[in-house]
Amino acid sequence: MWTFDAFPSARVEQSLGVKVDQxxxxxxxxxxxxxxxxxSASLVSPDGLVLTNQHCVVDCAQNLSSGSADYVKDSFLARTRAEExxxxxxxxxxxxxxxDVSADVAKATNGLSGGDFIKARNAAYARLETAACGTDTTVRCQVISFYRGGQHKLYRYRKYSDVRLVFAPELSAAFFGGDPDNFNFPRYALDxxxxxxxEDGKAVRTPQHxxxxxxxxxxxxxxxxxxNPGSTDRLLTVSQLETQRDLVIPVSQLQRSEMRGRLIEFSRRDAESRRIATDSLFGLENGFKVFFGRQFALNTPSLMDAKRADEADLRARVAADPALAARIGDxxxxxxxIQKVYGDQYLRFRQLEAASGGSSxxxxxxxxxxxxxxxxxxxxxxxxxxxxxARLPLLTKQLLDSTPIDAPLEQLELEFWLLKTREYLTADDPVTKLLLGRESPEALSAALVSGSKLGDPAVRKALWEGGQAAIxxxxxxxxxYALRIDSEARAARKSWETQVSAPTEAAAARIATARFAVYGDKVYPDATFSLxxxxxxxxxxxxxxxxxxxxTQLAGLYERATGAEPFRVADRWLAARDRMKLDxxxxxVTTNDIIGGNSxxxxxxxxxEVLGAAFDGNIHSLGGNYGYDGTLNRTVVVSTAxxxxxxxxxYGADALVRELGVR
Amino acid sequence: MWTFDAFPSARVEQSLGVKVDQxxxxxxxxxxxxxxxxxSASLVSPDGLVLTNQHCVVDCAQNLSSGSADYVKDSFLARTRAEExxxxxxxxxxxxxxxDVSADVAKATNGLSGGDFIKARNAAYARLETAACGTDTTVRCQVISFYRGGQHKLYRYRKYSDVRLVFAPELSAAFFGGDPDNFNFPRYALDxxxxxxxEDGKAVRTPQHxxxxxxxxxxxxxxxxxxNPGSTDRLLTVSQLETQRDLVIPVSQLQRSEMRGRLIEFSRRDAESRRIATDSLFGLENGFKVFFGRQFALNTPSLMDAKRADEADLRARVAADPALAARIGDxxxxxxxIQKVYGDQYLRFRQLEAASGGSSxxxxxxxxxxxxxxxxxxxxxxxxxxxxxARLPLLTKQLLDSTPIDAPLEQLELEFWLLKTREYLTADDPVTKLLLGRESPEALSAALVSGSKLGDPAVRKALWEGGQAAIxxxxxxxxxYALRIDSEARAARKSWETQVSAPTEAAAARIATARFAVYGDKVYPDATFSLxxxxxxxxxxxxxxxxxxxxTQLAGLYERATGAEPFRVADRWLAARDRMKLDxxxxxVTTNDIIGGNSxxxxxxxxxEVLGAAFDGNIHSLGGNYGYDGTLNRTVVVSTAxxxxxxxxxYGADALVRELGVR
Incomplete structure (x- = not known):
């Protein structure tokens, strides 16, 4: 997961025998x-054609679907540009x-701590982003923190806000084997x-494809x-890993499990319930499996032993260098x-602010x-x-673009959030009382969803443009409701940032300094959803x-198919069997080190040359959140062939195949 | 949790100032x-009247209910003996x-290990039980192992196979506050x-009430x-506790959570679904909360630190006494x-044998x-x-008594078991292939349930009496289906017993010996669902x-009621408000050390005098599985007053009140 400004080409040549130049x-x-x-994705034609995974466009396919056209279940193929x-x-x-803007950020935050540190750092980011991109609406500037605060860099992107769907295969092909095969291999998925x-209604020219x-x-x-690997936790200290293992992951997994059970039964009510729940259920089951792998990795004594040994080594090397030790402290x-404070505040902070509203x-x-x-x-x-x-354009787009709102799912999300809050904090906790008053989670969530007009983008637009008076x-x-809980939720966030985030970041930045001093930059930074x-x-x-x-070969798909979900292949696949070269x-699979976000x-x-699109990791790759093991961790790829x-x-997608340059 | 043959009356007098004699x-x-x-329960009248909790008779109330009479939701009161x-x-x-039969068991198992040990011990238990109870159908004999194999005692019980329901309040009163208030206090429940x-169709005379x-x-x-506290894990070693923390509890909790979500949505299909799911959902949510408490207790550093210190102390004392050390070993x-073997075999053993069939x-x-x-x-x-x-009479009763079978729940249980097996072991595992063949969990479970006639007690009786030929x-x-998987399931059990249970028990018995030698019998044995x-x-x-x-006082119930489940009081309670002394x-709550089974x-x-019936513990009592903390652990009791x-x-239960001797 090397950044493009520090790619170790020499090491690559040494270990793989191939050269990659600037x-x-x-x-x-x-x-x-x-x-x-x-x-993640890539340009694969001169006309702005982008390759990614089906599971990266399934949300789009779902949003474009309705009761009468289900592009998730049945696939989507634009045969002409007009159909995109x-x-x-x-x-x-x-x-x-x-x-690199590390110096600017350091200057702005020098000597500050707690809430002042957070405020100054946020202000510095905002200033740097605005300064770099100005009012140019075709670019986006983002300051990204690396090495858990050890470096800050400004990433400037060319941005495209009109992205159209060209092709998505049916879910039964893209996700053949479903949850049981997810993160497993051998695999047979057209993901x-x-x-x-x-841009301006026309396909963008992309000669650099x-x-x-x-x-x-x-x-x-x-x-x-x-x-763009999303996030990793490889540089966390042992005490932070223990908090993940003992508190954060268990709570989130228990919630995912229960919601998964809810959604599975919900989707059996009728065909429309099934349709609207499909995407949420996929996301939930995928997330569940990811964290199941992480939880068991953290519960494997060898992993924690290795982490303890690494930490002890770095601490010993720092202690052996008095000047460094004085600079780093402990x-x-x-x-x-801080983990004690983390544990004390976590559930209230999570329910009232970090995960408020569920996924409503x-x-x-x-x-x-x-x-x-x-x-x-x-x-x-x-x-x-x-x-x-600098953040408002994307936020505004996401707020005002028209997307379908599925009221029964919305109600379920809110109800579940309120139920879990009461369960974890008890009925007598002030946070529960603030969120529920004397209402029940079931009745309150139903009333909020049925009464709200925010599903209408025009209503959102009027409120957004109307500002404080309109609100x-x-x-x-x-x-x-959002107004009613806002000041308490902000207070929980502030308390968290001041007492947990800020001191953690300040300490982590010193660990990053120690690491550079001792090991140089031979370790890449934790993933940050950047290139x-x-x-x-x-x-x-x-x-x-x-x-x-x-x-694996195409023939294996047909051998594995049983006729029952999730091992059912669509009729068109059965019909095409004799036309395909089944070998x-x-x-x-490859040994590349990737993680969620790389999809x-x-x-x-x-x-x-593009040989495929990465769409998964094997089961061993899930522990990759904490460290990469080249003997076991594998990236799973759907082959261009x-x-x-x-x-x-x-699919008879001849125009698409031609555009890809295949004769 | 003292046994009645070793109750420390002197210590009681010293600490509480009261005398209890033989x-x-x-x-x-x-x-x-x-x-x-x-x-657990107690005799409270000379005519065989037994006091227990509503949640201990809810299963009976559910079994006696039907679509037209719901005794769980609406209460059950027999106004005459004939209505019981x-x-x-x-x-x-x-x-x-x-x-005490420790010597007999030791003689039978002397020098044996692995499968031979298990076989000899089981044979000794069977012999001792049969020898003590013979063919007397009014008694039950049971050899119980204490101190994890350190002692074996024969418990002889007078048994009563015809137990009738007299009174169960409606769930909304017995379980007021529902899951949110469960294991919490202040509490307002008529549990x-x-x-x-x-016996012989007549109420039993019980002068000893x-x-x-x-x-x-x-x-x-x-x-x-x-x-009868059910079980505790206070004498487990640190490595065993880690296995519980890292493997056993997480897996069981994730399954409970998902099934809970399933059941909640399932119960919303219609009134009948809600009725049949109520009891299962209560059990599941109660179990979830118990293990949630245990998981977080094991994740609390202070608990594990104390356990490590205790273990180190005992090991040091053993090491300091060469004769003892030679006898105990390590x-x-x-x-x-053994924990490594445990981890390797656990999921297959669990899915194929220990938890096979879910709760179907x-x-x-x-x-x-x-x-x-x-x-x-x-x-x-x-x-x-x-x-x-010695075990057959109760087993036969449980097998042949008539109980309603709820097909949709049965199907759900089986489907879930099969789904989780495939999820944990992958579709390619031999166990998954054995259980599923080329069928899906959904279709297989539906076919098994719809095709089976075992819901009819007469069919079960014919098969039971018909023996091997009938099967x-x-x-x-x-x-x-049970035949198809039986030999593999037995093999998994045998492998587990030979490689995990037997060596664990042998080692634990030596730890018990060490503990007696060093500390005497000042520690009571782990709970074993015995008196x-x-x-x-x-x-x-x-x-x-x-x-x-x-x-708490009755007035608090009315203050806490919101009108919405689970904080809704039944109409008859609202009507009775003015007639009751609300103070x-x-x-x-009391400081008694109890655990599930004590309900x-x-x-x-x-x-x-009976002052109440224990029905719950406070939230801190959940860690009591691993150790009792008198400053925090509390028993929650519904008062006789x-x-x-x-x-x-x-309820106008005047006859019942009279029978209780209240004037």
Missing amino acids: KWLDRVQAASVRLTSGC RTCPGVQAEILQTIT VGFLRLY LTWKARAPLPGEATFVSG PWSEIAA DLFNFAQILVRGARERTLPSAERLPEFAD EASDDPMIR RLSYGKVAGWTWRGTEVPST TVFNF GSPVISAKG GATEALRHV | KWLDRVQAASVRLTSGC RTCPGVQAEILQTIT VGFLRLY LTWKARAPLPGEATFVSG PWSEIAA DLFNFAQILVRGARERTLPSAERLPEFAD EASDDPMIR RLSYGKVAGWTWRGTEVPST TVFNF GSPVISAKG GATEALRHV
Whole structure:
């Protein structure tokens, strides 16, 4: 997960025997796309065609669907440009430049701590972002913190706000094997999706695209993955890992599990319930499996023992250098002491602020409208950071784009949030009383959803543009509710930032300094959903004596199919069977180090050809959140060869195949 | 949780200033009742009237209900003996004698290990039980292991197989505050239920009953709780606790959470779904909260630190005595080494054997029928222990008593079990393939439930009496399915018993020996669902600076009621408000050390009066599974004073009140 401004080309040549020069890096960077929906992608034609995963466009396909057209269940294929449809809320971004602004941030925050530190740092970020991008609406500037506060860099992106859906296969093909096969391998999934960038109503010209190469990967072949790994926790201290293991992950997993049970039964009510719950359920089950893997990684004594040994080594080296020791102090003990405060505040902070409203869109809209109205009366640098000028364009787009609101799901999300708050904090806790009054979670959530008009983008627009006066005059129950809890929720956030985040970040920055001093920059920073490049090779692995081969073929899909979900293949796939070369490689694995957020990343050969799209990791990769183990961790890729065969013979997507340059 | 044959009367006198002599102990023992449904109870009239909790009779009330009469939701009151109705599957047992058989068991197992040890021990238990009870159908003999194999004692019970429901209040009164208030205090719940013992169709004469005393408990008053705490893990080694913390509890909690979500949504389908799911959901939520408390107790550094210190102390004392050290060896390291095997086998063992079939009654019937047919062809001492002669009467009763089978719940249980097996072990695991073949969990579970006739007690009886031939000739799909997986499931069990249970028990017995040698018998054994007596006193507690008083009054119920579930009081309670003395003590807390299984236990004054029925612990008591903390752990009791007031004014249960001796 190397940043493009510090890629170790020499090490790559040494370990893989292939050369990547600056030109190669520049070309890959220019063709790498970040999707604000939380995924990665790449340009694969001169006309703005973007390759990603189906699971990165499923939210778009769901939003474009209705009771009469279900593009998730049945696939979406635009046979002409005119049939391509804009994905609500999605923005595509291509990284242009990276600038180190660590010194500026350090100057602004020098000597500050607690709430003052947070405020000054947020203000510095806002100033730097505005200064770099100004009022240019075609770019986005974002200051990103690396090494847990050890570095701050300004990333400037070319942005595209009109992103249209070109192709998404049916869920039964993209996610063949469903949750049971997720994060497992051998695998047989067509998890590809295509989008196209538009500007001023026209497809964007993208001469810097990568070349789609419909060939099988070679065993041992070098592979590069360019994308945006979301987050990792490799630089956390042992005490922080223990908090994750003992508190944060268990609580979130128990909530995911219960909600999963809710959604599964909910989706059995009728076909429409099933349709609207599909996307949420996929996200939930995927998240569940990710954290299941993490929880068991943290519960594996070998991992924690290794973390303890690493930490002891660094501390010993710091202690051995008196000048360094004086500069660093003992940030490990400081962070350990903060964990007590973390534990004391966590559940209230989580329920009242960090996870308030569950995943309810209506509540989220209401909170943005209520807070945005107040914050926008302040100078940019003094606002809550998500409302700083540089952040407003994307926030506004996400708030005002039209997306369907599924009332029964909204109600379920709110009800569940309120139920869990009462369960964890007890009925007698002031937070529970604030959130519920004398109402029940069931009745309150139903009243809020049925009474709110915020599902209408025009209503949101009027409130957003009407500012504080419009908010105060609104009788929308969701707005009133967000107002009712806002000051307590802000107070919980402030207390958390002041007593947990700020001192943690200050201590972590000193650990980062210590690490640079002792080890240099031989370790890449934790993932931050910013562009990274990983090198690796095509390779299977061995687990408990069983060798797992590196590739699967199309034939295996038909062998695995049972006719019952999630191992059912669509009729069109059955019909296409005889037309396909069944020994074509379908999915494969590589040793690249990736993590969630990398989904949709191009898997690139040393020559710069696209060999596939990364869409998953194997089960061992889930512990990769805490550290990468090259003997076991694998990236799972859908091959361009297999995808081309399917596009041609299953979907008859001839124009798309031609645009990809396949003859 | 002292056993009645080793009660520390002198210590009680010293710490509480009250005397309990052998006569007192004998009387309490003779009036203490164990319910095979997993609860405790006491005789409170000369005519076999038994006091317990509503939540200990809710299963009976559910089984006696139908779509047209819902005794869980609406209460049950037999106004005459003729209206009292037999609870299916329930047996009541009163302890008569305790005999130490440690030497017999030691002789039978001397020098054996692994599978041979398990076999010899089971055979010894079967022989001892049969020898003590013979063919007398009015008694039950049970050898119980104490101190994790350090002692073995034969408990002989007078048993009553016809137990009838007399009174159960509506769920909204018994479980007022529902899951949010469960394990919390202040509390306002009428969690009482009454049963009556019958023999030959007549109420049993019980002159040894305790006296129901409708008075408020006094602050600081000594209280004794006589009952059957189910199980505790206080004597586990640190490595065993870590396995619980890192593997066993997380997996079971995640499953409970998801099933809870399933059941909540399931119960919203319609009124009948809600009715049939109520009891399962209560059990699940209660279990969830218990293990939530345990998980967080094990994740509290202070608890594990204390456990480590205790273990280090015992090991050091053993090491300091060379003769003792030679006799004990290093069982702690042996148990630690077994944890690796435990972890490797656990999920397969759990899914294929320990938790097979989920909570499906039909699967359970099929497994008992299939295994029972084969086992009963063997001599008693060579069978799987649950089929030994002494165990067969209760097993047969539970198998053949008529209970309603709720097909949709059965299907859900089986489907969930199969889904989780595939999820944890992957679709490619041999166990998954054995359980599913090429079928889906959804289709297979539906076919098994809809095709099986085992819901009919006559069908079960015919198969049970028909033995091996009847089983082999049966085309019932559930019987065929249980047969299909039986040999693999037995193999998983044998492997577990040989490689995990037997060496663990052997090592634990040596730790018990070490503990006796070093500390004497000042520690009571872990709970084993056998009769224990706990002493304590009426007292509130202080948590984070807040004092929690020891009692609540009836008035508080009305103040807490909101009109919405689970804080809704029934109309008859609203109507009775003005007739009641609202300052009557309703619930109270004591320092007695109890745990699940103690539910329904009488809370007895030094004079031998019943002051209430224990029905819950406070939230801090959940960590009591690993150790008792007298400053925080509390038993929650429904007071005889409050219950009498309600019986009289809410239910007009005048005959019952008279029978309780209240004038």
